[in-house]
Amino acid sequence: MNLLETLRQFPALAGVPDEQLQWLIDRSSEVDFPAETILYKPNDPVAYLILLLEGRIRIESGSNGIGDELLTYDAHSILGVLPFSRMKNFPNRLVAEKATRLLQFHRDQMTELIHTCYELTEALVHQMTTRVRDFTKLTQQNEKMASLGRLSAGLAHELNNPVAAVVRSADTLKTHMRATPEAFKTIMHLSLTDEQVDSVNTVFFGKLDQCLAKGSEKPLTLLERSSLEDDLTDWLDDHGVDDSMDLAGPLVEYCFTVADLDWILEKIGDKNLIGVINWLVNNLVTERLVLDISEASKRISTLVGSIKNYTHMDRGVGKERVQLAEGIRNTLILLDHKVRSKHISVTLNLPSDLPDVCGWPGELNQVWTNLIDNAVDALPDGGKLEISSQVDRRSEEQMAFVLTKVIDNGGGIPQDIQDKIFEPFFTTKEIGKGTGLGLDIVQGVVKHHNGSIKVQSEPGRTEFSVCLPTE
Known part of the structure; x- marks a missing residue:
């Protein structure tokens, strides 16, 4: 089978005229790789549009040794640089899972492709949007799973203490009653x-x-x-x-x-x-x-109740009246182990007459989880965390809002990156500690609730302000 016939089998290239596919072939090179060859390492420059003719490519999370498998691409997949893409480097490692044959088109010729081959460019741009959507969905899922993992670890630790106390006291009581x-x-x-x-x-x-x-x-x-x-x-x-x-x-x-x-x-x-x-x-x-x-039994009951309320597993998926104070307290209970491990003092100012907001409680709990978790990470041992809520109404005619502030006395966010922290995949944490999606998710949830989020930071004080409408 010649290359033109092979490219016709690519689903993404259906409808592209043969002459444009041939134009691509004439300016590309075929390359073969044996199984388990590392094609690219993290941060290697992206120099080619890659068409996977035969074999399979595996994308791994590891940087040096073998890492978790993130994605696999089978024959007739398209990788690498695409028209109008800002991708400069590979974020992960690419490995040829089995004997693989590629067709590579250098990015230096991308401008000529855009001007010469309209249908081919359109197909590749569509492929880029699909890839961004799929990769974002995957990474967001990984971020949520990582967040769930942190909460699960904390919950397991918190449950271990009262469970051990019940077992110990029950054994002692049994001996005592004899x-x-x-x-x-x-x-x-x-x-x-x-x-x-x-x-x-x-x-x-x-x-x-x-x-x-x-x-x-x-x-x-x-x-x-x-x-x-x-x-x-x-x-x-x-x-x-x-x-x-x-x-x-x-x-x-x-x-x-x-x-x-x-x-x-x-x-x-x-x-x-x-x-x-x-x-x-x-x-x-x-x-x-x-x-x-x-x-100890009451503590177990409180923890179980908190995780139940946090996940809202016994409720519907629609909008409902949400008590922000309840969500914040439940989140703090689940993160209590992490807070106590750094001897952080927490000050809560959540008025009992705070009005409810209308929204999705599970999404809002993601907001508090990410903001509090980030604050705890930023705080030194013995740091201080303050969480407060109040009604924000500028006039009697305007809709009421609930303004919630999460304040820590950590090192602060450098001024030159404050305008980037809500961008997807931007993170100041070391590799493996964060995906850079926490604040992007927070901003998305707040916008979904027609609210706003702002940050003010200087050394010794970082304040995230979340404003949510009550209607």
Whole structure:
């Protein structure tokens, strides 16, 4: 089969006159490559329009060694430089997957092709738009998968801690409950009046409530806790109570003091002291283990609820009323591991009376994910992140907007690239850390919601402002 007959089999060249195909053949060269030949490495200049006559070409993400396969091109595909293309270098590595034959047309002759072969030029331009659309779709999908991967890793880490706490506390509770029969024997031999039992119950439940009320306060330092335990241990020793089972620790944890033990002793008498103290501690430990399991379970429930709300997997795909504060908080929960790993302090100013916006919640969550993730990446260890929302209305007649700001105190965006950060594929991150599509996706989503996004940056302060209409 001669070259002209081969080119007629290219779907992209259907309808191109034979004389124009022959013109292309006369000015091109055939090249053969054995299997697994590296045709081009990343950043190699694009010098040719390439027509794949036979074989298969694989595009890989790796720069040096073998990387992930991004795309494959079979026979009758068109690669390389095209008319009016701004492509200067190959972004990825091209490998001949099997024995391959190419027809190469040098870009220096592209101007003559444009002026001489109208139908051929039209076909190649159409091929370029198709390639851009397909490659953009692929890269956006990879960006979304990378974002999902980061969230999944964070979610797995966040779930691991409460799950481990549940398992650990459940095992400890199981061991602890085995000692209950012996404790029950001791209780059965106590001679307590109803009034004395009520007194013990009063102090027990009172200390539980006191401990829960102090839960949000500053915890005891190691020195303070050690001092209180020493005081209780001395009291127990003075009153003949064996502390080999560490009775003082749980008592301190639940806010018991020497004065409390004196009050109990006054109410129940010396002969009942050991049994009552052991009963108190036994129940305090049980309460602590049950509380730990309850808190860990609530944390799991919160995380599951956050990912469910974040993805909106139980809702339709149409427009709906969206609470921006809920989406931002859910996003922060899923990125919490990354935030805490850099000891970043987060300040939220999200008013409870913030109006809803009308939009697609899944798309808006992509906005918060990219902006917050970028801010965290830009922040040093111990940095500060501030997120705030407010109603923006310039007059009573105008439509209301919700203005949301994401502010970090990182190094800032250099002035000479601030006008490029929303361009597709532009990234300041090192190779393998980003595709340059995060802010392009953000801008696309904001425009889809008839909103606007702006950035102001200087060293020590970068502010992204997202303005979304409420209607």
